Amino acid sequence: xxxxxxxxxxxxxxxxxxxxxxxxxxxxxxxxxxxxxxxxxxxxxxxxxxxxxxxxxxxxxxxxxxxxxxxxxxxxxxxxxxxxxxxxxxxxxxxxxxxxxxxxxxxxxxxxxxxxxxxxxxxxxxxxxxxxxxxxxxxxxxxxxxxxxxxxxxxxxxxxxxxxxxxxxxxxxxxxxxxxxxxxxxxxxxxxxxxxxxxxxxxxxxxxxxxxxxxxxxxxxxxxxxxxxxxxxxxxxxxxxxxxxxxxxxxxxxxxxxxxxxxxxxxxxxxxxxxxxxxxxxxxxxxxxxxxxxxxxxxxxxxxxxxxxxxxxxxxxxxxxxxxxxxxxxxxxxxxxxxxxxxxxxxxxxxxxxxxxxxxxxxxxxxxxxxxxxxxxxxxxxxxxxxxxxxxxxxxxxxxxxxxxxxxxxxxxxxxxxxxxxxxxxxxxxxxxxxxxxxxxxxxxxxxxxxxxxxxxxxxxxxxxxxxxxxxxxxxxxxxxxxxxxxxxxxxxxxxxxxxxxxxxxxxxxxxxxxxxxxxxxxxxxxxxxxxxxxxxxxxxxxxxxxxxxxxxxxxxxxxxxxxxxxxxxxxxxxxxxxxxxxxxxxxxxxxxxxxxxxxxxxxxxxxxxxxxxxxxxxxxxxxxxxxxxxxxxxxxxxxxxxxxxxxxxxxxxxxxxxxx
Numbered sequence: 001x002x003x004x005x006x007x008x009x010x011x012x013x014x015x016x017x018x019x020x021x022x023x024x025x026x027x028x029x030x031x032x033x034x035x036x037x038x039x040x041x042x043x044x045x046x047x048x049x050x051x052x053x054x055x056x057x058x059x060x061x062x063x064x065x066x067x068x069x070x071x072x073x074x075x076x077x078x079x080x081x082x083x084x085x086x087x088x089x090x091x092x093x094x095x096x097x098x099x100x101x102x103x104x105x106x107x108x109x110x111x112x113x114x115x116x117x118x119x120x121x122x123x124x125x126x127x128x129x130x131x132x133x134x135x136x137x138x139x140x141x142x143x144x145x146x147x148x149x150x151x152x153x154x155x156x157x158x159x160x161x162x163x164x165x166x167x168x169x170x171x172x173x174x175x176x177x178x179x180x181x182x183x184x185x186x187x188x189x190x191x192x193x194x195x196x197x198x199x200x201x202x203x204x205x206x207x208x209x210x211x212x213x214x215x216x217x218x219x220x221x222x223x224x225x226x227x228x229x230x231x232x233x234x235x236x237x238x239x240x241x242x243x244x245x246x247x248x249x250x251x252x253x254x255x256x257x258x259x260x261x262x263x264x265x266x267x268x269x270x271x272x273x274x275x276x277x278x279x280x281x282x283x284x285x286x287x288x289x290x291x292x293x294x295x296x297x298x299x300x301x302x303x304x305x306x307x308x309x310x311x312x313x314x315x316x317x318x319x320x321x322x323x324x325x326x327x328x329x330x331x332x333x334x335x336x337x338x339x340x341x342x343x344x345x346x347x348x349x350x351x352x353x354x355x356x357x358x359x360x361x362x363x364x365x366x367x368x369x370x371x372x373x374x375x376x377x378x379x380x381x382x383x384x385x386x387x388x389x390x391x392x393x394x395x396x397x398x399x400x401x402x403x404x405x406x407x408x409x410x411x412x413x414x415x416x417x418x419x420x421x422x423x424x425x426x427x428x429x430x431x432x433x434x435x436x437x438x439x440x441x442x443x444x445x446x447x448x449x450x451x452x453x454x455x456x457x458x459x460x461x462x463x464x465x466x467x468x469x470x471x472x473x474x475x476x477x478x479x480x481x482x483x484x485x486x487x488x489x490x491x492x493x494x495x496x497x498x499x500x501x502x503x504x505x506x507x508x509x510x511x512x513x514x515x516x517x518x519x520x521x522x523x524x525x526x527x528x529x530x531x532x533x534x535x536x537x538x539x540x541x542x543x544x545x546x547x548x549x550x551x552x553x554x555x556x557x558x559x560x561x562x563x564x565x566x567x568x569x570x571x572x573x574x575x576x577x578x579x580x581x582x583x584x585x586x587x588x589x590x591x592x593x594x595x596x597x598x599x600x601x602x603x604x605x606x607x608x609x610x611x612x613x614x615x616x617x618x619x620x621x622x623x624x625x626x627x628x629x630x631x632x633x634x635x636x637x638x639x640x641x642x643x644x645x646x647x648x649x650x651x652x653x654x655x656x657x658x659x660x661x
Contacts (some may be wrong), residue, residue, distance in 0.1 A: 002082050002095050010086045010093060016066040019088055020049050022252065023073055037062065038073060074251035075295060084248065106209070109233050112171060112179055113210035119165055120153025120200040130154040132218050133199045140263060141343055150266050151202040155195035155215055162193050180229035195226065201262045203234070203280070206291070208244040214262060214280070222574070227280060236280035238287045241265055247295055249274035255298045257354065258284075260312060264302070264338035272347040284316040289323040298326045300357050305332040314540060317360040318393040326399070328357040361390055361403045364540060365410050371539035377631055380411055381623050384418070386540050391422055413626050492583045494550045501607040502553040503587070504600050509560065510584070511591040515601060520561060522605050523547045526612050547608060556584050606649055613646045
């Protein structure tokens with residue numbers, strides 16, 4: 001809490017007219033200042049500000065002190081408002097926790113992170129081994145002044161460099177291990193730095209405390225970006241890069257500009273766009289969306305213009321909409337990202353793009369229309385499948401109704417039909433088209449043979465996002481001191497009812513790797529059968545869940561395909577989440593469970609093919625509601641053919657697809 005005497009001091013010294021003038025056009029009339037009310041969006045001068053006293057609106061009745069104005073206008077708590085006004089008034093405001101004696105117990109951890117950050121900064125500019133890092137920054141037009149502004153550093157490649165320096169300052173190995181700065185896989189192993197030969201970005205929490213790092217690998221290897229392990233002060237899913245520097249600008253601008261990468265965020269701030277933040281991973285979390293909502297109701301997404309950037313844009317948008325936020329999208333020129341565009345064109349050009357941003361749903365419809373996805377029945381159904389999740393995600397009733405009307409108009413169907421679909425049970429998380437592999441990375445079920453396996457990244461088993469992109473993390477080491485999301489106790493239970501078939505395939509290829517190539521080939525055939533228009537890109541660049549529907553099993557399989565002959569337990573551990581590692585080890589430790597590998601594979605593939613066929617039947621059935629008479633006849637013929645095929649497979653239980661999961 002803030003002592004009363006400090007609050008009184010700030011209140012007396014604050015220039016209420018100057019502070020409110022940043023948000024309202026005030027004009028002096030006698031001894032008071034008047035302007036339009038910002039709370040009911042008035043146009044007349046009914047809003048009155050009296051220096052030394054407060055403000056009043058004679059229409060809507062809003063009134064209060066300078067602190068009240070800041071709280072309501074900028075969405076701050078009282079303590080934040082006092083600090084904000086104090087900063088404007090030249091008074092440093094500090095909170096006092098009267099319930100706790102002594103300093104914050106996290107201070108030693110913050111101190112250690114700051115000390116390490118200073119070591120990294122010195123290494124960047126003084127170490128001969130950092131020449132590649134300096135050259136890399138120069139290639140991206142990052143000057144030393146800009147790098148110093150954001151505290152960039154370098155983690156030396158030498159195993160003992162950081163450890164020796166910190167030991168000399170009194171930080172023993174136990175403390176460095178607890179902080180995740182050193183790691184060791186086995187008890188007898190010598191501790192080694194978590195970060196080596198990486199360009200380092202310091203991470204601060206919303207209050208400005210140093211809590212961790214993000215490191216970019218400068219040479220070959222994976223992951224390209226590595227974060228600090230989760231700890232008491234660092235949880236990557238609950239932190240936004242640069243929020244400590246941008247939160248006041250976000251409140252002032254009444255918007256947050258969300259970008260993907262460290263360099264994107266740095267560059268935009270450097271050209272004068274200050275309300276910029278970035279998530280700590282390519283997949284925005286609900287916790288991060290809630291954090292944004294404390295400061296603004298509008299988010300402008302400025303992601304890369306390529307297909308992965310587009311997919312990340314729409315995934316993030318749905319998370320933000322689910323928290324009641326307004327989401328707009330910037331369309332960058334082809335081949336550009338925020339860093340390159342801002343570097344080349346400057347602030348005014350970026351501001352123009354921000355002004356031209358459009359609602360995320362309008363952008364989705366626009367892309368689908370341009371690609372011709374509303375011109376025929378099959379594509380129209382698939383287009384609606386891509387729009388409905390965003391409509392469902394919108395928690396604001398007015399926004400959801402507007403989206404519903406827009407989609408119905410674009411598809412040329414009755415609003416009531418779409419409304420009925422909206423309220424129906426969602427069909428199996430992408431049942432229409434379920435069974436398609438990951439065509440963007442080349443590591444899905446359709447990947448043939450072993451060529452090029454090692455080049456494809458794995459996926460994060462907890463988020464199912466591709467690895468190798470900005471902010472990627474290989475997860476906390478096995479000796480991480482704190483686990484904020486404990487793994488479930490007991491055997492892993494798949495959320496997919498045919499998880500046993502997926503589990504069977506994995507157990508066979510993990511205990512008898514000789515079968516892996518055959519499994520890849522057979523799953524590829526299922527994928528090909530399930531994708532009649534293979535080769536045609538998705539208008540929104542979205543992926544379907546793949547033949548293997550369980551995210552943990554799928555991630556293990558894709559890591560196997562990606563690593564190929566190099567799929568050692570150590571390499572797999574680098575690719576998988578903690579849960580994925582545990583499931584991988586459980587399956588690998590059950591060789592006796594595979595009695596007849598050939599028969600097990602055949603039975604599992606038959607079940608997966610049956611699920612794929614059933615998914616196509618449901619996909620065709622969903623078209624009947626929007627089809628004409630002739631089209632319905634054609635659809636029914638196809639349904640009968642698939643029904644016969646399903647019966648011929650001899651699988652009696654159709655699992656999750658039939659139940660519409």
